[in-house]
Amino acid sequence: MKFSIERGALLKAVSQAQSVVERRNTIPILANVLIEAEGDTVSFRATDLDIEVVDKAPAQVEKAGATTVSAVTLHEIVRKLPDGALVTLSDDGVAGRLTVEAGRSNFNLATLPREDFPVMASSEYQSNFSAPAPVLRRLFDKSKFAISTEETRYYLNGVYLHVSDSDGGKVLRAVATDGHRLARIDADLPSGAEDMPGVIVPRKTVGELRKLLDDDEMKIAVSVSETKIRFATPNITLTSKVIDGTFPDYSRVIPVGNTRKMEVDAGDFAAAVDRVATVSSERSRAVKMALDQDKLVLSVNAPDSGAAEEELAVAYNDERLEIGFNAKYLLEIASQVDRENAVFLFNSAGDPTLMREGNDASAVYVVMPMRV
Missing domain, CATH: 3.10.150.10 (DNA Polymerase III, subunit A, domain 2)
Structure with missing residues (x-):
């Protein structure tokens, strides 16, 4: 097998393959990428027996063939080669070695037989x-x-x-x-x-x-x-x-009877939660939300490290409510909002809370409260 390929195309194909490969392997062949050169394309195949990825790239193939080589080692070599380099890969098919050449760089890598490489059985797709x-x-x-x-x-x-x-x-x-x-x-x-x-x-x-x-x-x-x-x-x-x-x-678990509605600027809300959560103990990261007429007070009280409080203007027109959440969960949900406003729908301090983006019902999030 012998072919030449542009470094950028090779890096893209090999990086996709090597990310599937598990770092610790009891089966040596699973650490390798299967390289198959034919016609004017080269395919790079990697698997961990649960996932298989095949990436094809254009190349100048002088001699068709196939071999397997360490995915991580090949990726590291290609990553360190200069931009725009033309890389030539060749093996003699006998000595169990793959030669990688680019400019004045020359590498000799151990290979394993392609016959040992497990290919995922193709199934009938319904x-x-x-x-x-x-x-x-x-x-x-x-x-x-x-x-x-x-x-x-x-x-x-x-x-x-x-x-x-x-x-x-x-x-x-x-x-x-x-x-x-x-x-x-x-x-x-x-x-x-x-x-x-x-x-x-x-x-x-x-x-x-x-x-x-x-x-x-x-x-x-x-x-x-x-x-x-x-x-x-x-x-x-x-x-x-x-x-x-x-x-x-x-x-x-998706609540349908939540009637207490709070509308808030998603970016401002996420930033405020992030700020007050700075003082909370890492284990619980509990943030209390106190809701009143068009006002939200976010607070954290961590006896061992301190306390924090921040007030936000919100659209809320219902009876007073105090509810606690894990700060990490609130931040992750708020960061999903692409629109300007996040809408929270509450029932009580002990019930799941619903969140959506404005009036868009195609993305719905539910978060369980916690005691604070």
């Missing part, structure tokens, strides 16, 4: 549709903060992507929760997604997928089965197993 990158980006970006990190409740360790009913008809919906807060984001249902099975997309996959969604003009081809989900652009294909579990009935 549903195939395409969606604009910004739509998928919004679904996952706005919900991923609420993914649980608790391994015992493994079915909460991802984003539940499914088709659901809404007031305006069927929607594509992403939901994540850790039991303390919940995010529910809706998007118009893409054509062809009507029969999509509901799947839980793992946290790591959501992180890797984000790298495919930066181009606003891009359409992403999505394929879904009961056990796998695949996202594809013209150059990159990301395939992942989905979490084998049942996502809980989240609709039961």
